Amino acid sequence: RPGEGLSLADAGPLLLASEASLAQLDAWTPDDVPPLDIVRFRPNVVVDGDAPFAEDAWTRVRIGGVRFRFGEVCDRCVMTTIDPETLARGKEPIRTLAKHRKWDGATWFGVRLIPELDGAGASASAHRIAIGDEVEVEVG
Template sequence: MLKISKLYVYPVKSLGRIELQSATLSETGFEYDRHWMLTNKNGKHITQREEPKLALFQVALSQDSLLVTYKESRIKIRLENPTLKEPILVSVFKEKVEAIKEEQVVNDWFSGCLGKEMYLVRQSSAAKRWVKQNNDARILFQDGAQYLVVGDSSLDDLNSRLSSPVKMNRFRPNIVFTGGSSFIEDQWKKIRISNSTFEITKSCARCTVTTVNQETGEKGEEPLKTLSQYRLSERKIWFGRYLKLVDSKDFTITVGDKISVM
């Protein structure tokens, strides 16, 4: 039997994750998933590719705020802030997107932590960004889809080939499932979880973020080096599948929910 083993949301792109027991679904992903993003002074998005120590920033959500912690320092960001009115154009890869810049005290905090000029931006309600292969699938600051699913068995298979096992947090999935053979998710076209239906949009091509140790913020060669030996196709390394939400009755999924392949 296939069932959900873990659920994760990443409120700020490339920062820490929050583990959930139940997740609220939307047309752009889990509620608050990649709702914020860091940019440099030129508006270019910044991730662990450029700043590996972003892995060390931990986040937590309360009823009215996002709390970000780095070492002994922390800052609170309001979930709703009507005083923010400064729309700016930022780039996610090569795509221009309208976003809202956070308060200067927030930007100063991130700049101080990283030792360079940084800005935290949040998604603008006016922004429209779409998955390239599926123009009906809207996303926020995610790399390429609303949801990412990975099987525990796929990670087990990878770790059986590594001298030092890696954790699932290297791959930053939203939905992790148990059951089935390794890479069984490669065969899926459509799945149903509880009262929600998802369609697979494409496989996930992995980048150097997977080589960042999420506990130390240090980069290495693995697991990309090993994955390239058996998961390389079309000059890309594949691990996990991207999903889009097709329909839902209650817009909620929960750890332990059964996954049915359609």
């Protein structure tokens, strides 16, 4: 939203990616391409348990006790084509995303979330999320 500042983030403070969406992307990629690691997308949060790309329609998410609102679907850059372990460059996943997830001149994977923090006096621990936290979503 206008007037909302970001610190150390390019377009949103949190990037969420889905294992189901990654599995669908892997199913779309050519057989000679090894399965992609979700790390290529550099998400802060990885979830599973919903349909592929269901996250595109989420309006709010609660992770543990912290609520987030949907920011936008994340447009992907060529950094995803660099293997973070070996630094080898390739054409995936951008090539496959361009066939299945391209609109408005960009390729899309993952969603940006914005925390809905309550009160300046709340402790930092009240705003922490952790591996294994329950995730609840609101749609539309």
